[in-house]
Amino acid sequence: MGRKKKKLSKPWCWYCNREFEDEKILIQHQKAKHFKCHICHKKLYTGPGLSIHCMQVHKETIDKVPNSLPNRSNVDIEIYGMEGIPGADLREHERQKQGSRPSNDSGSDDDEPTTKKAKPEGLLGNAPGMMQGMPNMVAGMMPPPGMPPGMAMGPMMQMGPMGPHFMHPPGMQQMMNAHMQQMMQGQAGPPKPLFPSAIPTSSTGGPGTPVVGTDFKPISSAATISAPPTTNLSLGSNGEGSKVSTIATSSATSKIIHPSEDTSLEEIRARNPKYSRNIPSKPDDGGASSSAAASELAMAVSAAQQAAAQQKQVEAMNHHAAMMQRFPVRVTGPPMTMTMGGPIMAPMRPPMMSGPPTLIGGPLMRPPPISMPPGVIGMPPGMMYGAPMFPTGPVLMQPRFR
Amino acid sequence: MKSQNEYKLKSPPDDAISAVKFGPNNNQFLLASSWDGFVRLYDVSANNLRHKYAHDSAVLDCCFTDAVHSYSGGLDATLKSFDFNATKETTIGAHNNAIKCVEYCTDLNAIITGSWDHHVKVWDPRGPICSMNCNQGERVYTMSVCGEKLVVGTASRRILVWDVRNMSYTVQKRESNLKYQTRALRCFPNKQGFVLSSIEGRVAVEYMDTNPEIQKKKYAFKCHRIKENGLEKVYPVNAISFHPIYNTFATGGSDGFVNIWDGFNKKRLCQFHQYHTSITSLCFNHNGSVLAVACSYFLEEETAPDPLPEDAIYIRPVTDSETKPKYVAST
Numbered sequence: 001m002g003r004k005k006k007k008l009s010k011p012w013c014w015y016c017n018r019e020f021e022d023e024k025i026l027i028q029h030q031k032a033k034h035f036k037c038h039i040c041h042k043k044l045y046t047g048p049g050l051s052i053h054c055m056q057v058h059k060e061t062i063d064k065v066p067n068s069l070p071n072r073s074n075v076d077i078e079i080y081g082m083e084g085i086p087g088a089d090l091r092e093h094e095r096q097k098q099g100s101r102p103s104n105d106s107g108s109d110d111d112e113p114t115t116k117k118a119k120p121e122g123l124l125g126n127a128p129g130m131m132q133g134m135p136n137m138v139a140g141m142m143p144p145p146g147m148p149p150g151m152a153m154g155p156m157m158q159m160g161p162m163g164p165h166f167m168h169p170p171g172m173q174q175m176m177n178a179h180m181q182q183m184m185q186g187q188a189g190p191p192k193p194l195f196p197s198a199i200p201t202s203s204t205g206g207p208g209t210p211v212v213g214t215d216f217k218p219i220s221s222a223a224t225i226s227a228p229p230t231t232n233l234s235l236g237s238n239g240e241g242s243k244v245s246t247i248a249t250s251s252a253t254s255k256i257i258h259p260s261e262d263t264s265l266e267e268i269r270a271r272n273p274k275y276s277r278n279i280p281s282k283p284d285d286g287g288a289s290s291s292a293a294a295s296e297l298a299m300a301v302s303a304a305q306q307a308a309a310q311q312k313q314v315e316a317m318n319h320h321a322a323m324m325q326r327f328p329v330r331v332t333g334p335p336m337t338m339t340m341g342g343p344i345m346a347p348m349r350p351p352m353m354s355g356p357p358t359l360i361g362g363p364l365m366r367p368p369p370i371s372m373p374p375g376v377i378g379m380p381p382g383m384m385y386g387a388p389m390f391p392t393g394p395v396l397m398q399p400r401f402r
Numbered sequence: 403m404k405s406q407n408e409y410k411l412k413s414p415p416d417d418a419i420s421a422v423k424f425g426p427n428n429n430q431f432l433l434a435s436s437w438d439g440f441v442r443l444y445d446v447s448a449n450n451l452r453h454k455y456a457h458d459s460a461v462l463d464c465c466f467t468d469a470v471h472s473y474s475g476g477l478d479a480t481l482k483s484f485d486f487n488a489t490k491e492t493t494i495g496a497h498n499n500a501i502k503c504v505e506y507c508t509d510l511n512a513i514i515t516g517s518w519d520h521h522v523k524v525w526d527p528r529g530p531i532c533s534m535n536c537n538q539g540e541r542v543y544t545m546s547v548c549g550e551k552l553v554v555g556t557a558s559r560r561i562l563v564w565d566v567r568n569m570s571y572t573v574q575k576r577e578s579n580l581k582y583q584t585r586a587l588r589c590f591p592n593k594q595g596f597v598l599s600s601i602e603g604r605v606a607v608e609y610m611d612t613n614p615e616i617q618k619k620k621y622a623f624k625c626h627r628i629k630e631n632g633l634e635k636v637y638p639v640n641a642i643s644f645h646p647i648y649n650t651f652a653t654g655g656s657d658g659f660v661n662i663w664d665g666f667n668k669k670r671l672c673q674f675h676q677y678h679t680s681i682t683s684l685c686f687n688h689n690g691s692v693l694a695v696a697c698s699y700f701l702e703e704e705t706a707p708d709p710l711p712e713d714a715i716y717i718r719p720v721t722d723s724e725t726k727p728k729y730v731a732s733t
Contacts, residue, residue, distance in 0.1 A: 063618050247582060247601070254627075254634035257656055257702045258601045262583055264543050264557070265601075265638065265700050266462060267518065269418070270477055270500065275437065275460045 475501025654681025
């Protein structure tokens with residue numbers, strides 16, 4: 001027991017996931033492996049130190065820490081031994097250690113010399129855990145190449161062997177539920193991406209290149225810059241501002257000239273009551289608002305053009321306004337606003353479609369096969385193009401392509 | 403570096419200017435959207451206001467599709483188009499929340515809108531109908547079209563790359579390399595990559611190609627900072643505009659400065675004089691001979707200056723020495 005405890009807290013190298021007996025050795029390792037200048041072999045103390053050294057002494061830019069894992073190659077993170085490791089990575093490592101413990105324990109016994117084994121397989125981002133035959137181990141595992149790391153195994157497992165496009169009614173309900181849960185989870189907490197990234201089958205980069213690889217910090221990967229001050233607690237579908245993250249705007253030597261709230265200046269400005277005038281809150285008052293707009297427009301025009309053309313203009317405007325009033329609902333109307341729904345609703349629809357594959361790769365502006373009045377636009381496109389619209393859709397297809 | 407030829411447009415908007423856009427192939431007309439609820443068409447050569455049309459609330463972005471048609475959207479969540487010849491306004495459609503970005507994709511003749519409702523919609527101007535609606539997972543803050551690619555920058559520092567021809571999947575998803583909120587994003591005219599800026603005086607140059615060799619070239623740099631009595635004031639970089647020919651770009655910050663950069667050679671080509679307040683939008687014209695600079699105070703500070711700085715649009719002819727890379731890139 002005591003031994004296990006001790007193992008958990010073994011120092012490890014953030015750059016290559018290797019474990020060490022002692023932090024001193026770890027630091028030696030880092031200096032020799034990761035912080036050594038490839039030109040003059042001087043050993044520096046940190047990644048940023050190395051990059052500054054190379055920049056100043058050799059006029060070369062280092063964009064990656066040597067011998068590091070692809071998503072751990074950031075030269076801007078200051079790490080010395082175990083210090084400076086982003087909290088998320090620390091936790092992830094812990095989790096991974098716990099998760100893979102059974103396999104390690106049952107397999108080779110783990111004594112000092114085996115530290116070599118802890119070395120990752122290679123620099124391509126292969127997941128060490130995966131190699132050891134624990135396919136079910138999900139937590140904290142690094143992604144196999146080619147699969148975006150953010151993509152939890154979850155959805156695919158839940159989907160089971162049935163391809164998402166062959167869903168039939170019996171299973172559908174559960175699928176959708178599972179799926180929706182996935183979506184909601186994704187939106188509720190930062191660790192999971194809102195929508196797993198989809199990678200085009202035609203993606204560039206040679207075969208075997210992890211698409212979200214070397215320099216791409218995959219979304220939601222904990223390998224991002226150490227503790228970005230802008231915590232991206234995403235607001236769920238329903239509320240901007242339910243949880244407002246903040247920015248540390250001032251430090252000892254600098255001050256960011258921006259409100260401390262991590263919201264765009266435009267959003268903050270838009271809260272000013274003077275901008276809320278005339279915004280149609282409900283689709284129903286589309287008529288009223290458009291008439292208001294029209295009168296404003298007329299005023300605007302008259303103000304702008306004091307020339308002779310004025311009269312004509314206003315007439316034209318009024319005429320246009322009258323037109324707009326005649327069928328206000330069709331123009332700004334509810335079909336779109338209602339049916340498009342929130343981001344939670346939207347994803348539910350597409351799985352019902354069995355058509356999407358035929359549409360993928362289709363021309364952009366293909367008009368709807370059935371001609372319809374321009375007014376009712378919202379609904380049919382949603383249905384027609386429902387599936388392609390659904391960002392996670394193709395992700396689920398991905399395994400089939402690989 | 404005050405240019406003698408720089409001049410201020412007459413009859414400027416009455417509230418903050420959200421965007422200025424030159425027409426696709428002439429130097430004469432400039433579109434300006436404003437928080438006063440109007441979109442204005444200026445004749446830059448004659449220095450007068452030609453037209454304006456209204457939205458129900460603040461207008462956040464606008465674009466030309468051709469010399470006489472504009473599209474615009476704002477806090478009223480409505481996409482409108484205006485025909486300046488016929489002085490006819492058309493309501494195209496709506497989002498569920500404010501429309502933050504309006505872009506025109508020339509290659510595909512599509513209008514693309516990005517909204518705080520987390521969605522990007524693609525509109526066919528011939529219908530006009532909404533032909534696509536894509537969830538971005540977060541509020542859209544900025545976006546840029548580059549050929550058939552659309553790069554979207556959202557809240558929570560996400561960057562999404564789409565192929566406008568097939569929006570059924572995201573071509574790439576990235577997290578911004580900058581630590582702070584994404585403020586602006588523009589694609590290189592040569593389609594190799596894009597530049598994004600954050601609220602923390604920093605600009606990143608990124609490449610589309612996922613090849614690690616290409617990705618090595620990306621970088622970020624600090625700018626738009628002013629050191630005063632040992633305290634460095636770091637300003638948001640609000641605006642980016644690319645020179646259409648040289649692939650150099652101008653950035654404008656809340657510090658009131660405009661810088662022109664050579665992104666491929668990592669050089670600053672020039673810095674303009676300091677404008678009287680924040681730069682909110684920049685736009686080169688189609689041949690890169692003129693830069694429009696929109697200045698409006700934007701509530702960045704806790705205590706606003708009193709009186710509020712005036713809103714102004716400057717038209718500044720630029721020379722090759724200000725915009726052309728000093729030497730040909732070796733790579």
